[in-house]
Amino acid sequence: MSVAGPAAPVLAAAALPIVAQRRWGGWVVGGIVVAFVAAIVWGGIRSRILDLTIIGEYLFHPAIVAGALNALILGTLALGISSVIGLISALMRLSGNPILSGLSAVYVYLFRGTPMLIQLVFWFNAVPTMFPTITISLPFLPGPLFETPTTVVVTPFLAALAGLSLAEGAYMSEIMRAGIMAIDNGQRSAATALGMTQRQVFTHVVAPQAGRIIVPACGNQYIMLLKSTSLASTIGYPEMLRVVTDIYSSNFRVVELLTVAAIWYLALTALATVIQTGLEKRFPPR
Amino acid sequence: MTDNLPAVSLHGVGKSWGPVVAFENVSFDVPRGQVVALLGPSGAGKSTLLRCINRLEGISAGRVYAYGELIGYRETETALHELADAQVSLQRRQIGMVFQHFNLFRHMTALENVMSGPRIVLGLPKAEARIRAEALLAKVGLTARKDAYPAQLSGGQQQRVAIARALAMEPRVLLLDEPTSALDPELVQEVVATIRALAEDGQTMMIATHDMAIARDVADRVIFMEGGAVVEDSAPAAFFTSPRSDRARQFLARLLKDGQAAPPQSPAQQDARS
Ligand SMILES: Nc1ncnc2c1ncn2[C@@H]1O[C@H](COP(=O)(O)OP(=O)(O)OP(=O)(O)O)[C@@H](O)[C@H]1O
Ligand SMILES: [Mg+2]
Numbered sequence: 001m002s003v004a005g006p007a008a009p010v011l012a013a014a015a016l017p018i019v020a021q022r023r024w025g026g027w028v029v030g031g032i033v034v035a036f037v038a039a040i041v042w043g044g045i046r047s048r049i050l051d052l053t054i055i056g057e058y059l060f061h062p063a064i065v066a067g068a069l070n071a072l073i074l075g076t077l078a079l080g081i082s083s084v085i086g087l088i089s090a091l092m093r094l095s096g097n098p099i100l101s102g103l104s105a106v107y108v109y110l111f112r113g114t115p116m117l118i119q120l121v122f123w124f125n126a127v128p129t130m131f132p133t134i135t136i137s138l139p140f141l142p143g144p145l146f147e148t149p150t151t152v153v154v155t156p157f158l159a160a161l162a163g164l165s166l167a168e169g170a171y172m173s174e175i176m177r178a179g180i181m182a183i184d185n186g187q188r189s190a191a192t193a194l195g196m197t198q199r200q201v202f203t204h205v206v207a208p209q210a211g212r213i214i215v216p217a218c219g220n221q222y223i224m225l226l227k228s229t230s231l232a233s234t235i236g237y238p239e240m241l242r243v244v245t246d247i248y249s250s251n252f253r254v255v256e257l258l259t260v261a262a263i264w265y266l267a268l269t270a271l272a273t274v275i276q277t278g279l280e281k282r283f284p285p286r
Numbered sequence: 287m288t289d290n291l292p293a294v295s296l297h298g299v300g301k302s303w304g305p306v307v308a309f310e311n312v313s314f315d316v317p318r319g320q321v322v323a324l325l326g327p328s329g330a331g332k333s334t335l336l337r338c339i340n341r342l343e344g345i346s347a348g349r350v351y352a353y354g355e356l357i358g359y360r361e362t363e364t365a366l367h368e369l370a371d372a373q374v375s376l377q378r379r380q381i382g383m384v385f386q387h388f389n390l391f392r393h394m395t396a397l398e399n400v401m402s403g404p405r406i407v408l409g410l411p412k413a414e415a416r417i418r419a420e421a422l423l424a425k426v427g428l429t430a431r432k433d434a435y436p437a438q439l440s441g442g443q444q445q446r447v448a449i450a451r452a453l454a455m456e457p458r459v460l461l462l463d464e465p466t467s468a469l470d471p472e473l474v475q476e477v478v479a480t481i482r483a484l485a486e487d488g489q490t491m492m493i494a495t496h497d498m499a500i501a502r503d504v505a506d507r508v509i510f511m512e513g514g515a516v517v518e519d520s521a522p523a524a525f526f527t528s529p530r531s532d533r534a535r536q537f538l539a540r541l542l543k544d545g546q547a548a549p550p551q552s553p554a555q556q557d558a559r560s
Contacts (some may be wrong), residue, residue, distance in 0.1 A: 188388035
């Protein structure tokens with residue numbers, strides 16, 4: 001028996017079932033978290049902080065839908081403008097010209113280094129104080145062609161758009177710079193050697209590949225921008241947070257209305273995610 | 287008229303980065319149709335010399351001509367004026383280049399890579415560029431793989447696509463910088479065979495290489511560089527059997543010791559020829 005002992009397990013090995021390693025720690029932590037969240041939600045419903053019928057009532061309230069739409073418009077326009085600003089700034093930074101590169105670095109430092117909220121308030125309040133009137137005049141003409149108080153031009157919408165676009169442009173500049181630098185010099189040399197001009201190298205070789213690389217980061221920034229439109233509530237732009245605040249300050253259903261706003265922000269985020277995924281699929285594989 | 291001008295002509299060309307000298311005072315002519323092998327130890331300046339010919343690098347001294355045209359400058363009575371990017375890129379059209387690491391455009395298929403020069407640089411219609419590219423892919427034996435992306439191709443296949451991409455511009459000179467150095471030994475043959483076929487077609491080529499089979503069997507002429515200078519310039523047979531300089535002798539002795547080249551020819555190299 002003792003002689004045959006060692007051989008037996010080897011022969012039986014093929015027939016034995018495989019037992020996966022159990023990671024008990026993860027399951028225990030997960031269970032505790034789920035119980036904790038359930039207790040909070042249950043507590044909220046029991047103490048009537050959260051009334052689901054009120055949420056249903058306000059979810060498609062015209063003012064709130066309009067607020068969500070405004071957030072979408074503002075966030076999307078800001079993404080477009082900041083992409084253009086970011087591309088220009090990134091190209092300046094990589095141009096090799098010390099003045100252009102320095103200007104770009106200073107821009108990124110200033111606009112990335114100060115809170116977005118301060119920048120929004122600055123565009124809305126400080127600029128009209130600094131420049132009370134906007135005047136457009138042509139040389140050799142006696143009077144101004146166009147003159148108007150700055151406050152008429154700088155609406156809450158424009159101030160918010162300028163603030164978000166310029167602040168976001170600084171982040172976009174760094175994202176695009178990273179994307180452009182990720183393309184190896186070998187491909188640039190090969191394109192140049194074929195006879196492409198530097199502009200052609202950029203548009204046909206660098207940009208398509210850099211574009212693919214920066215899509216996830218841009219998706220991230222789009223989502224952040226959509227949520228950052230809530231900052232515009234402070235300068236009186238009727239986006240979602242502003243609308244919701246106005247409603248709950250009269251009916252005091254704070255939690256429900258904030259939940260409604262959160263649901264809309266989640267819907268916008270889902271939209272941005274769908275667009276990002278679509279773009280990632282559209283670019284050819286590498 | 288340009289027929290009897292040399293394909294490439296170097297007049298006292300030098301290149302340095304501050305105190306780092308890649309090469310100095312290099313002068314030689316490459317006649318049309320000749321295949322030159324540039325040999326020399328690592329750091330001799332071979333790659334830099336090739337990159338100076340199509341002005342991927344600016345030169346520090348001397349003049350580079352291709353078919354009599356001064357590359358990179360416009361000459362007046364008083365000075366050499368650096369040409370703008372648009373003008374240099376016009377000059378580069380006639381000088382093809384193949385790189386050690388292939389450098390294919392990774393977002394384009396093999397076919398699109400070969401079409402890129404005619405399409406983007408020459409502005410040929412898509413159909414015409416496609417016909418040209420398909421013919422070249424057939425020539426390098428890759429018709430079946432034309433829709434593959436570089437990441438889906440072996441090193442040897444990528445290098446053949448890169449050669450086809452350079453040829454699509456119908457260059458009057460082809461510069462190859464260690465075309466087989468990044469390849470596994472069993473893939474070297476297919477690329478060497480492609481280069482040999484080009485040589486037989488009369489393509490003017492300058493090949494920087496550590497592959498003695500290319501130097502001996504494909505090239506018409508060996509230029510041996512060391513320490514940034516041309517040390518020896520001779521026919522391949524003469525270079526391998528009776529090198530004139532001590533440095534060339536040492537270089538060949540080192541190669542022999544490493545088993546890279548063994549004159550007389552080994553059977554494996556004779557296989558590569560067929
Ligand atoms: N961008 C650069 N800046 C500074 N020095 C450089 C640069 N490129 C090359 N060199 C130097 O120039 C010299 C020649 O380099 P090169 O790459 O031309 O040699 P090579 O003969 O091609 O060598 P290998 O056989 O290893 O490819 C080397 O001393 C190298 O360090
Ligand atoms: Mg080299």
